[in-house]
Amino acid sequence: MNGNSKAITRETLQSYLDSSPFIRFLGLRLDHMDPDLMELTLRMPARAELLRGGAVEQFHGGPVASLIDTAGDFALIQLVNGPVPTINFRVDYLRPCAGIYLLAKAVVRKAGKTVGVVDVDVVNDQHCLCAVGRGCFGMVQG
Amino acid sequence: MNGNSKAITRETLQSYLDSSPFIRFLGLRLDHMDPDLMELTLRMPARAELLRGGAVEQFHGGPVASLIDTAGDFALIQLVNGPVPTINFRVDYLRPCAGIYLLAKAVVRKAGKTVGVVDVDVVNDQHCLCAVGRGCFGMVQG
Amino acid sequence: MNGNSKAITRETLQSYLDSSPFIRFLGLRLDHMDPDLMELTLRMPARAELLRGGAVEQFHGGPVASLIDTAGDFALIQLVNGPVPTINFRVDYLRPCAGIYLLAKAVVRKAGKTVGVVDVDVVNDQHCLCAVGRGCFGMVQG
């Protein structure tokens, strides 16, 4: 029902990620996808240009927000295999985002005809919850 | 009243921006500051790594969100001359963010003892409103 | 361009407000409308059932949120003269909402084919900014 006729592979999703210069810069990797459960996880490895600066190495909030937006987007893209423009999203920063990578775990809360809503939890390599996001996306009609 | 005793110069604010690896990557420039009116504008020039990909050159939503977060942050930093961690923020994308640069115009709506709230409008070089943001920031006590 | 062919009167807008049992309970009154400027203001008079309780008389946050949602909605309804379901909205409470009435001043930031975005400032009878809201609404096709 969620676009099984449009089944999409891991390789295709990763190629979509890689086709965007900014996402390629962030180095986002598809960690997990599950169209049936409507879940998807992206991984963002630490990299000097993504840090906020200061004594302690932490991801800047900008890459964290970008990771959330992209994870939400791709959780829906795996369902519809088409463009899913972000309408809006919100990020709450809970704890310092430090670690050798961050994982963004996206769960679709609604996949409607015109709008999708996705929750995204961001954890670090220590499984610490660093940030939470919620996005609203447009489900473009083919 | 808003920290005049802690008056801060353009050069200092720009040096704070430059001290963050991610903000330096984004290339953010202080365009305008006004602590009395509690307004501040940042400029983000186009750059290949900031684009979303596709036939039409547009900024990816991630840099736009990062620009909004940072502009809101610095609108308050110019008042308190100290760290102002983002608590949360929201971005609404209104129109394609295309152009040779984007401007983020931040206006402080509240600068309280514990929390500040800032509105940010993002326009391109054609003065087209591309995105709007609203952030909530922690006013750290010195 | 924004539905002038569907011009709507103050009386019609107020009748829409009055047709909703909950809005009637809140006692919302159309204070100002301007489809050309895409602005609209609603008034909510104080009433015992709308207070939060406690020593100082203040509006509870719930009626303030409801006022924001409704003002954003009607700023778009005056343009399209049809139903405009709320997709999502955010409220930031800035200062205690005390006064003999509150005014919600809505300004449309985008009135697109599928989505509209509206900013709403809430002030009290002393012109004090009490809360700010931003809503995203579905522009239903006729």
Added chain:
Amino acid sequence: MNGNSKAITRETLQSYLDSSPFIRFLGLRLDHMDPDLMELTLRMPARAELLRGGAVEQFHGGPVASLIDTAGDFALIQLVNGPVPTINFRVDYLRPCAGIYLLAKAVVRKAGKTVGVVDVDVVNDQHCLCAVGRGCFGMVQG
């Protein structure tokens, strides 16, 4: 750790709810509380004044937003047994909110020294997910 020394009973929490004229009007009932798991559920029974109007009986979005705000607030109040002012919250409406009652299930995502963040799911008596909310609250120091 979360204020066990300030343990609070169901009766006390319900009395806090009842002490607010607006919450009393909404008729909110404490359905479930669990300070250890940092979860709390409120129930809002249908009532004519809470409806949106129209052919199909649905809750107006305003009471749904108010329910979300209050459930988030009380999920933290059960931890600190003191006032927890709402800083901001967001509501996404997913499906029509129809039913003889709504349940708001709040889960604390962060209970920090200055700020708490709570997620709230709203389901109806058919267990249908109608709306989701996320709030940020101030943790007042005693």
